[in-house]
Amino acid sequence: MTIQDEYRKKGWKDLPPGGIVDRPATARDYKTGTWRAFRPIRNKDKKICQNPEACLVCWILCPDAAIIRVEPNELEIDLDYCKGCGVCALECPLKAIEMEQE
Amino acid sequence: MAKAKVLGMMGDFAVAEAAKLCNPDVIAAYPITPQTIIVERLAEFVADGELDCDYICVESEHSAMSACFGASAAGARVYTATASQGLALMIEIVYITASARFPVVMTIANRALSGPINIHCDHSDAMLARDSGWIQLFAEDCQEAYDSTIQAFRIAEDKQVSLPVINCLDGFVLSHSIEPVEILEPTEEETLDGFLPIRDPLYKLDVDAPIAQGLLALPEFYMEIKRGQQEAHLRSLDVIKEVIQDFGDRWGRYWPVVEPYQMDDAEVAVVTIGSSTGTGRAAVDELRAEGKKVGLVKLRCFRPFPVKDIQAALKNAGAVGVCDRAVSFGSTGPAYADTAGAMVGRSGPLIKNFIIGLGGKDITIDTFRAMYDNLYADLAKGEVEEPVEWIGIRGE
Ligand code: SF4
Numbered sequence: 001m002t003i004q005d006e007y008r009k010k011g012w013k014d015l016p017p018g019g020i021v022d023r024p025a026t027a028r029d030y031k032t033g034t035w036r037a038f039r040p041i042r043n044k045d046k047k048i049c050q051n052p053e054a055c056l057v058c059w060i061l062c063p064d065a066a067i068i069r070v071e072p073n074e075l076e077i078d079l080d081y082c083k084g085c086g087v088c089a090l091e092c093p094l095k096a097i098e099m100e101q102e
Numbered sequence: 103m104a105k106a107k108v109l110g111m112m113g114d115f116a117v118a119e120a121a122k123l124c125n126p127d128v129i130a131a132y133p134i135t136p137q138t139i140i141v142e143r144l145a146e147f148v149a150d151g152e153l154d155c156d157y158i159c160v161e162s163e164h165s166a167m168s169a170c171f172g173a174s175a176a177g178a179r180v181y182t183a184t185a186s187q188g189l190a191l192m193i194e195i196v197y198i199t200a201s202a203r204f205p206v207v208m209t210i211a212n213r214a215l216s217g218p219i220n221i222h223c224d225h226s227d228a229m230l231a232r233d234s235g236w237i238q239l240f241a242e243d244c245q246e247a248y249d250s251t252i253q254a255f256r257i258a259e260d261k262q263v264s265l266p267v268i269n270c271l272d273g274f275v276l277s278h279s280i281e282p283v284e285i286l287e288p289t290e291e292e293t294l295d296g297f298l299p300i301r302d303p304l305y306k307l308d309v310d311a312p313i314a315q316g317l318l319a320l321p322e323f324y325m326e327i328k329r330g331q332q333e334a335h336l337r338s339l340d341v342i343k344e345v346i347q348d349f350g351d352r353w354g355r356y357w358p359v360v361e362p363y364q365m366d367d368a369e370v371a372v373v374t375i376g377s378s379t380g381t382g383r384a385a386v387d388e389l390r391a392e393g394k395k396v397g398l399v400k401l402r403c404f405r406p407f408p409v410k411d412i413q414a415a416l417k418n419a420g421a422v423g424v425c426d427r428a429v430s431f432g433s434t435g436p437a438y439a440d441t442a443g444a445m446v447g448r449s450g451p452l453i454k455n456f457i458i459g460l461g462g463k464d465i466t467i468d469t470f471r472a473m474y475d476n477l478y479a480d481l482a483k484g485e486v487e488e489p490v491e492w493i494g495i496r497g498e
């Protein structure tokens with residue numbers, strides 16, 4: 001059960017004071033990918049980024065850390081957390097990422 | 103039992119002495135008239151090695167309160183002070199600090215808010231923070247400002263409370279006036295002979311046991327969290343009373359949340375906040391000597407508003423005027439609104455509002471005489487004709 005589910009069951013008297021979350025790393029449970037209206041697609045139309053390790057611009061700039069380095073020399077977009085902002089598509093020097101409406 | 107000695111000192115000095123005695127871990131403050139002396143004095147204590155504390159010289163009040171927020175989150179004992187525009191600049195974080203339930207003690211040397219620009223006393227600055235969730239105490243004299251500072255740390259850090267506290271002292275009238283102040287000299291300084299234990303926070307930032315504080319809460323949680331905040335704030339009144347009792351038992355000075363003066367048989371009465379209370383007492387004494395049954399109720403604790411204590415203090419009076427040194431434009435003075443609200447639905451006095459002393463306008467015995475005359479006139483008519491009256495201004 002996520003902390004959200006756990007807190008959702010509690011009335012106001014049982015929630016921790018000040019709206020704190022009393023354990024770390026609970027943001028993982030919060031799938032912000034559901035907010036996305038546009039989905040980034042890599043390598044569309046064969047504009048393939050061959051050597052991500054030499055570039056990593058998208059990986060550095062993604063504000064949600066949703067671009068994951070997968071060995072060897074490959075990237076994946078974690079759609080559980082990608083909010084669809086489009087920064088990666090805009091900044092990719094090869095235009096190898098495109099945004100598509102969900 | 104702690105011994106005591108009496109020194110002549112300005113209100114700001116007294117507050118600085120009291121804050122030093124409480125040994126804050128962190129002070130983050132920005133100077134502003136008429137609070138300046140407090141933070142300068144504390145800076146001297148730190149520079150002279152008399153106070154071991156992280157004194158953060160910030161570039162604005164917004165940063166001052168932000169630093170206090172962070173330090174309190176980390177479990178520190180935290181102090182700051184401000185006034186008027188300084189409070190206005192920090193207000194965003196003032197609200198957030200209370201909602202996060204972080205104890206901080208802040209002195210406000212009350213000063214009118216601009217504009218027009220004015221450096222003198224009224225309570226418009228404190229009223230700006232009225233709904234922020236901070237506990238608010240107002241001092242009548244320099245001794246009370248000193249004692250309140252010490253009490254405030256204990257109240258704020260009490261685990262049942264865990265809320266920030268604003269201590270108000272009237273700008274210049276108290277901040278810059280020299281009065282005899284009895285200084286505590288505890289034999290055991292670390293906890294003031296057990297009165298003020300080392301802070302034991304509800305939660306704190308800790309790399310070995312991480313938690314998250316100061317979070318986002320959308321509609322499914324926001325209102326529940328605010329309900330909890332309100333409950334903690336309302337319940338703090340009991341702790342405030344306990345602390346007042348314990349302080350009084352130790353050092354002989356009791357500062358009740360609501361203090362009636364000559365109210366047993368009072369036909370008309372005023373409710374006062376802050377330094378004007380002393381002038382009001384003198385006016386009561388004069389009028390009593392002339393055979394007029396007048397009384398006064400001092401409101402020390404403004405937030406939480408002590409509804410039951412106000413009801414008990416006012417219930418037998420014929421007509422009551424609530425004195426506000428602030429006004430909510432388009433409505434009434436804030437203390438009047440709360441007092442009238444507390445008396446709704448009960449048989450009790452006629453209640454009206456006097457707006458007095460804005461921007462340092464003098465409040466004298468004649469000001470009180472005018473208010474008591476005004477109340478007697480309403481009492482004779484049996485009704486309040488003009489619910490809000492501005493006293494002591496030209497052209498009225
Ligand atoms: S669209 Fe935005 S959030 Fe999604 S992967 Fe690209 S940069 Fe990250």
Ligand code: SF4
Pocket residue numbers: 042049051052053055056057058059091092093094095096097
């Ligand atoms: S920014 Fe474009 S080229 Fe650079 S690593 Fe990402 S997808 Fe490849």
